[in-house]
Amino acid sequence: MEFEPVIGFETHVELAAKSKVFCDTRAEFGGEPNSYVCEVCLGLPGTLPVLNKTSMELSLKVALALNCDIPEVTEFDRKNYYYPDLPKNYQISQEYRPLGRNGAMTILMPGGREKTVGIHNIHLEEDAGKLVHDVYKGRGVSLVDLNRASTSLLEIVSQPDMRSPEEAEAFMETMRSLLRYLEVSDCKMQEGSLRFELNVSMRPKGQKEFGTKVEVKNVGSVRAVLRALDYEMRRQTEILEDGGRVIQETRLWDDERGETRSMRVKEGAKDYRYFPEPDLPPVHIDREYLETLRKDLPELRDAKRKRFVEEYGLPDYDAGVLAAEKAVADFFEECTRLHNAPKVYSNWIMVYILRELGGEDEKEIADLKITPEHLAQLAQILDSGKINQNIAKKVLNKSLQTGDLPEKIIQEKGLEMVSDSGEIEKFVDEVIVEQAGPVEEYKNGKDNTLNFLVGQVMRKSRGKAQPDTVQELLRKKIRGEQP
Amino acid sequence: MSITADEVRHIALLSRLELSDDEVELYTGHLAEVLKYVEKLKELDVDDVEPTSHAIPMFNVMREDEVMPSLPQEDALENAPDRADPYFRVPKTTE
Numbered sequence: 001m002e003f004e005p006v007i008g009f010e011t012h013v014e015l016a017a018k019s020k021v022f023c024d025t026r027a028e029f030g031g032e033p034n035s036y037v038c039e040v041c042l043g044l045p046g047t048l049p050v051l052n053k054t055s056m057e058l059s060l061k062v063a064l065a066l067n068c069d070i071p072e073v074t075e076f077d078r079k080n081y082y083y084p085d086l087p088k089n090y091q092i093s094q095e096y097r098p099l100g101r102n103g104a105m106t107i108l109m110p111g112g113r114e115k116t117v118g119i120h121n122i123h124l125e126e127d128a129g130k131l132v133h134d135v136y137k138g139r140g141v142s143l144v145d146l147n148r149a150s151t152s153l154l155e156i157v158s159q160p161d162m163r164s165p166e167e168a169e170a171f172m173e174t175m176r177s178l179l180r181y182l183e184v185s186d187c188k189m190q191e192g193s194l195r196f197e198l199n200v201s202m203r204p205k206g207q208k209e210f211g212t213k214v215e216v217k218n219v220g221s222v223r224a225v226l227r228a229l230d231y232e233m234r235r236q237t238e239i240l241e242d243g244g245r246v247i248q249e250t251r252l253w254d255d256e257r258g259e260t261r262s263m264r265v266k267e268g269a270k271d272y273r274y275f276p277e278p279d280l281p282p283v284h285i286d287r288e289y290l291e292t293l294r295k296d297l298p299e300l301r302d303a304k305r306k307r308f309v310e311e312y313g314l315p316d317y318d319a320g321v322l323a324a325e326k327a328v329a330d331f332f333e334e335c336t337r338l339h340n341a342p343k344v345y346s347n348w349i350m351v352y353i354l355r356e357l358g359g360e361d362e363k364e365i366a367d368l369k370i371t372p373e374h375l376a377q378l379a380q381i382l383d384s385g386k387i388n389q390n391i392a393k394k395v396l397n398k399s400l401q402t403g404d405l406p407e408k409i410i411q412e413k414g415l416e417m418v419s420d421s422g423e424i425e426k427f428v429d430e431v432i433v434e435q436a437g438p439v440e441e442y443k444n445g446k447d448n449t450l451n452f453l454v455g456q457v458m459r460k461s462r463g464k465a466q467p468d469t470v471q472e473l474l475r476k477k478i479r480g481e482q483p
Numbered sequence: 484m485s486i487t488a489d490e491v492r493h494i495a496l497l498s499r500l501e502l503s504d505d506e507v508e509l510y511t512g513h514l515a516e517v518l519k520y521v522e523k524l525k526e527l528d529v530d531d532v533e534p535t536s537h538a539i540p541m542f543n544v545m546r547e548d549e550v551m552p553s554l555p556q557e558d559a560l561e562n563a564p565d566r567a568d569p570y571f572r573v574p575k576t577t578e
Binding site for chain 1: 493497499536537539541542543544545546547548549550551553554556559560567569570571572573574575576
């Protein structure tokens, strides 16, 4: 029997507010443990939360970009549970009146197929602190750092609309791109500011009803999610093929071992006893304000990709690569503004610059020593014919390493094309003498040999001659014409 | 609607309360009384009434996103029953 997966995600994103969601303490990654805390986020008696306006605004931007229904009134609720990562013994979240429902996000599959994934709801809540497990006097202990406790966390709950690992991957990439375009978060998965919680079930292909789903937590990268998904698909399929039943549970991903394992929860079934948070008054979402936010939404990835194809004549694939990150897309457009050579930039960025940035989360384009000014200057020099493609690539790599402007590199290294035809002619003459054999072959009609001879001249000129000019000269000289 | 002793034990566990068997019996009776009163309230027709989540008609109480100084680390940790500087120390949370 063939099984297919049913996949959904809870996306957790830490919002880029400077202070925490319900108090004015610094919200920042890192920092000495327990140095970004105050009476409110420590849950001391008698303190009251006050909502951060920016957290709400960033959340609404996401809800708008994901085409959610946004209610007139949104409210907060208490989710009750005892765990030392939140000292109040409840988490302020949104259960009954979340700020967004019934949204949708379009993902693009390889080959150009588009698919819409439903968004069940979006809600704003406070993040939890961090626990480090340790041993003290022979017993296991947990060490608590509350710097992250009560920072703004937005949870985006998707519908279980995905049916393959490819769709799951496209979902994560599209979501990350969207959140970064909106500039609501830095989305650094390694630092935990973007986390995907996977839920997956298997069912016989063709069956309408869903199977029993399993939630997988503790997955720290897109790659890890895909590995965990692959593992769960195999594990659940095996159980079903043996006639067994999958248990509904939360499992933890162990990245080292490459497996998920059951997370035994002492408390038994989830019993959060949600009730309205009495300390936070409801929020009326003004329609005019919402319209202002909507108008200010940036152009998102897909729109940008389509525009790049139309405006700059780029292939769809290239446009998609450039548009994946807003910073990269902006970099590209700044280059074209300075000097119009979109295809050259597109090639350089895809081949040399993105390689420099590495995979997810590593470097930002802004961290590089190279700027749009470098690329524009280089393209201008290339267009003027002073250097050729190969030299341009060398200069680009040098710029990437040193941050020097192309003009300076070309001058210092004497990379400008030899325009002195006398010098080129000298090289050509030398090659004709030295390579008598191949010259003879060319004369006898073996045209390909010419490329070899051009290469010899190029080598003598250390790459500074124009191949076209060299070819022309060689041809004429061998045929005995006057150049 | 009534409540069983097992349900009372479950609620006590969720609230991290340790109850003796006598207390379980006592509170089962108390909670049953409360629930009986709620049953009485259920006789009212409230179909057209919006559930009240807040007693005071106040909306949109928000603050600007400005950072104020944190509590000094020493103050933050001062009242902890157990600490391993700069952390709070608690019994192990995972198995």
